[in-house]
Amino acid sequence: MISLKQFSLLFWKRFSENKLNQVAGALTYSTMLAMVPLVMVIFLFSLLFLYSMK
Known part of the structure; x- marks a missing residue:
């Protein structure tokens, strides 16, 4: 054992x-760069869901 x-x-x-x-x-740079499109897709689907309920 050391x-x-x-x-x-x-x-x-x-x-x-x-x-x-x-x-x-x-x-870290690659991860942050990959998260931008993911966040945008989540944002888009949440907006579509909210506007479809009106």
Whole structure:
């Protein structure tokens, strides 16, 4: 079993080697970009539903 210090050092080494910060940023950007059309479709269907009830 490894200690907390060893785990922290290993984590930081792997984090810096694999550029996880850049990958996480790209994933966040892609997710936010994909959510815009989804929100617009939900908004459109909610408006259509509300106007059809009048």
